[in-house]
């Protein structure tokens with residue numbers, strides 16, 4: 175019989191517009207499903223989890239992440255976008271052997287869970303060899319996180335064997351169309367690792383896809399579709415400069431190139447017309463506040479997109495830039511947007527215009543819509559998957575709106591309990607079943623090994639490997 179437990183007496187933010195908030199609410203979980211939400215529910219023999227003094231809400235959604243970069247924590251915080259492309263995407267990426275790749279994605283999953291993230295879209299562009307691919311898929315799956323492992327159809331160098339490195343060879347590898355072996359490799363991963371459980375298989379598009387002639391982009395999209403993905407994701411922007419705008423979205427939509435649920439990230443320069451096209455075609459959008467602000471990628475547009483009727487999520491992008499913390503991303507989004515609204519009028523606003531609830535929706539139900547998964551996750555609704563978190567409140571914030579407490583006064587250390595598909599992954603603020611000491615040792619060794627390989631690379635030779643492209 176399925177395990178059953180009852181979360182009692184929490185301040186429940188269901189994020190379901192038909193149920194709303196319950197100040198002293200209960201949530202019953204059976205197996206991997208939410209089966210009842212209400213007040214004063216009887217335990218009927220279920221294990222009771224006391225949520226008194228805690229906020230209960232759906233697990234958070236991170237719509238865009240490169241989990242393998244968790245092993246490079248903090249390295250990118252001062253990188254510009256062109257530096258990131260060289261350092262992460264031409265140099266470091268070739269320095270991961272399969273053990274490093276496993277650990278990177280395993281840690282990426284764990285750091286998400288500890289921060290209350292139950293769903294990530296892992297845009298996994300480290301597919302350098304079949305063994306590395308296996309390790310990436312296993313690492314993320316073993317962490318227990320839910321979401322979509324999106325295999326990037328994209329070539330990646332592999333420097334681990336110590337062969338001599340030629341700049342032109344690396345440039346050709348990075349910039350040519352994805353090699354044919356990727357398709358069979360991706361299908362093998364899909365069939366081996368993603369048959370059941372909260373983590374599904376998806377496809378990530380190569381970076382160049384939006385900038386190719388539309389018929390070539392359509393060819394890449396068709397290669398992805400042939401792999402039956404649950405989700406297709408991709409970095410997607412327009413080329414926009416004074417007097418010039420180019421975007422292939424309309425052409426691709428016209429020929430029906432987007433078939434599976436699709437989530438596009440970093441769409442900062444898209445015109446309102448193209449954003450409207452995306453919304454109408456039900457393509458999701460993901461804004462990544464820290465990296466988009468930090469690397470100067472352009473305006474944060476999730477709010478504009480939602481106002482047009484689109485579905486948007488927020489993403490962390492990479493924890494080589496900032497720690498996995500969706501509340502911080504949401505807070506940055508909120509404040510940047512408030513400042514923009516004030517700048518547009520030139521006056522101090524008399525009403526704030528954009529509030530904590532609106533942004534919290536991007537982390538939950540609206541975020542789930544952007545992944546095409548709102549029938550399954552995003553709110554505490556009976557029948558949906560049991561992905562939920564309990565967040566500690568202190569005595570001072572008891573009268574505040576819980577959404578404000580979460581965004582402005584909470585971080586990973588306040589996340590008491592994390593449940594994914596009915597499995598308790600974190601309780602009493604500790605991850606369950608993790609050998610922390612062993613993990614520390616393995617992490618120290620892996621960070622050193624990747625760092626040593628990176629230090630041996632011919633940096634000067636490879637510094638201009640993207641010249642004329644990024």
Ligand SMILES: [Zn+2]
Pocket residue numbers: 238240297409439491
């Ligand atoms: Zn990205």
